[in-house]
Amino acid sequence: MAANFRTAHVTSATSPLFAQLTLSGDKSVSIRRALFSLFTTDTIRLTNYGSGEDCQTALLCLRSLGKHVEHEGNRVTISHREMPKQATLDCRNSGTTARLLMGLLAGRVGEWTLVGDESLSRRPMERVATPLRAMGAEIELADGGCLPARIVGRTLTGTDHDLKISSAQVKSALLLAGLSANGVTRVREPIASRDHTERLLGLTQAPDGFWSVHQSIQTVAVVSLRGKIPGDISSAAFWAVAGLLVPGSDISIENVVLNPTRTGWLTCLKNAGANVNARFERETSGEPVGTLQIRYGKFSPLHVYASEVPGLIDEIPALAVLAAMIDGESRFEQVGELRVKESDRLQAITNGLTAMGAKVEILGDDLIVHGGAKLRGATIDPQKDHRIAMSFALAGLVASGKTVIQDADCAAVSYPEFFAQLSKLVTDSLTLTE
Numbered sequence: 001m002a003a004n005f006r007t008a009h010v011t012s013a014t015s016p017l018f019a020q021l022t023l024s025g026d027k028s029v030s031i032r033r034a035l036f037s038l039f040t041t042d043t044i045r046l047t048n049y050g051s052g053e054d055c056q057t058a059l060l061c062l063r064s065l066g067k068h069v070e071h072e073g074n075r076v077t078i079s080h081r082e083m084p085k086q087a088t089l090d091c092r093n094s095g096t097t098a099r100l101l102m103g104l105l106a107g108r109v110g111e112w113t114l115v116g117d118e119s120l121s122r123r124p125m126e127r128v129a130t131p132l133r134a135m136g137a138e139i140e141l142a143d144g145g146c147l148p149a150r151i152v153g154r155t156l157t158g159t160d161h162d163l164k165i166s167s168a169q170v171k172s173a174l175l176l177a178g179l180s181a182n183g184v185t186r187v188r189e190p191i192a193s194r195d196h197t198e199r200l201l202g203l204t205q206a207p208d209g210f211w212s213v214h215q216s217i218q219t220v221a222v223v224s225l226r227g228k229i230p231g232d233i234s235s236a237a238f239w240a241v242a243g244l245l246v247p248g249s250d251i252s253i254e255n256v257v258l259n260p261t262r263t264g265w266l267t268c269l270k271n272a273g274a275n276v277n278a279r280f281e282r283e284t285s286g287e288p289v290g291t292l293q294i295r296y297g298k299f300s301p302l303h304v305y306a307s308e309v310p311g312l313i314d315e316i317p318a319l320a321v322l323a324a325m326i327d328g329e330s331r332f333e334q335v336g337e338l339r340v341k342e343s344d345r346l347q348a349i350t351n352g353l354t355a356m357g358a359k360v361e362i363l364g365d366d367l368i369v370h371g372g373a374k375l376r377g378a379t380i381d382p383q384k385d386h387r388i389a390m391s392f393a394l395a396g397l398v399a400s401g402k403t404v405i406q407d408a409d410c411a412a413v414s415y416p417e418f419f420a421q422l423s424k425l426v427t428d429s430l431t432l433t434e
């Protein structure tokens with residue numbers, strides 16, 4: 001979806017935010033359900049498919065892999081066509097698409113080239129390629145272990161992977177490769193990352209922490225692809241932060257994914273005494289779904305322990321902005337993974353908050369925000385990183401003067417509607433220009 005603006009100009013919010021929102025389908029769940037169509041010749045119908053560019057990227061790759069994809073509004077129909085024997089797949093900004101496809105294609109007959117945009121072409125791919133090679137995959141990466149990746153499909157052998165980092169993308173790639181490997185593939189990670197892949201495949205975790213897959217699981221996957229995709233909990237986090245920043249706000253968000261591997265930010269805010277509540281309502285295709293309620297109120301500084309990081313990795317930019325407004329020291333431990341996201345988020349958070357007058361430190365891999373200083377408006381270059389752009393737009397709502405978010409349209413990577421929705425809620429405080 002092309003945005004008709006480029007720059008966002010934000011001034012301090014003059015009234016509370018009152019909203020009842022529903023969100024487009026969760027990005028992680030949408031991309032997985034779409035890509036898993038590669039395991040079936042059945043037609044897959046998805047509703048409330050994510051509107052973000054990353055979700056469109058997954059569909060683009062499916063088309064390049066021969067699938068017939070119809071996309072109308074939030075409905076997507078994916079039907080089977082014969083798969084080509086070679087293809088170049090443009091994964092644009094989507095790390096999830098690229099890494100999952102590496103696992104998915106490593107064991108399929110054919111020659112595949114994965115390319116990405118400037119940001120994705122800087123991100124580490126060796127973390128996926130190395131364990132895949134241990135299964136027999138033939139994968140060649142560009143210098144520095146980045147995209148483009150050239151994959152020649154090979155017969156894979158089931159292998160045990162005891163991962164050193166917790167990454168849902170790596171874990172998922174290996175489990176997906178395991179579906180086309182001979183024998184059993186087992187994957188364990190140090191701390192649980194999001195488990196949407198495991199849920200879609202109907203896996204259960206062994207007492208020793210390993211997830212295992214083998215070829216016959218493929219039929220199970222198809223059944224779980226159907227059904228309405230619940231709203232994106234990472235998009236919801238921006239509204240939670242907005243509601244906790246602007247005095248008097250009261251926001252509810254319906255039909256959101258409440259998967260416990262994604263709700264770490266809610267737990268963090270609750271632990272600090274913030275008025276945020278999640279009400280579980282139902283389970284949809286293996287994902288818990290419910291309503292979030294956020295009410296403005298005072299709370300303590302945030303403390304994120306290393307063991308909690310995978311459960312809120314994408315929400316740290318927004319939480320850091322919030323931390324800057326809370327009196328006292330907030331600490332985010334062991335968040336080094338932020339350096340290899342769509343931008344170096346550790347640096348982007350520090351640069352942005354410092355420019356706005358907050359005191360922020362990076363100590364090793366820890367991020368420390370000394371909150372309570374009044375923020376002042378600044379010009380923010382989000383480095384085309386959607387979550388940085390949205391987070392600093394929220395900072396602008398509580399800063400003096402004007403905050404200018406350059407390339408704010410990059411929000412479309414995960415949340416194309418964000419700035420339009422924000423502008424409805426804070427009419428006087430947001431102007432969008434070319």
Ligand code: S3P
Pocket residue numbers: 027028029096166167168169170172193194313314
């Ligand atoms: C994702 C996993 C996370 C997350 C990303 C989406 C996924 O990345 O940051 O936005 O859908 O599996 P890592 O696996 O690199 O931690």
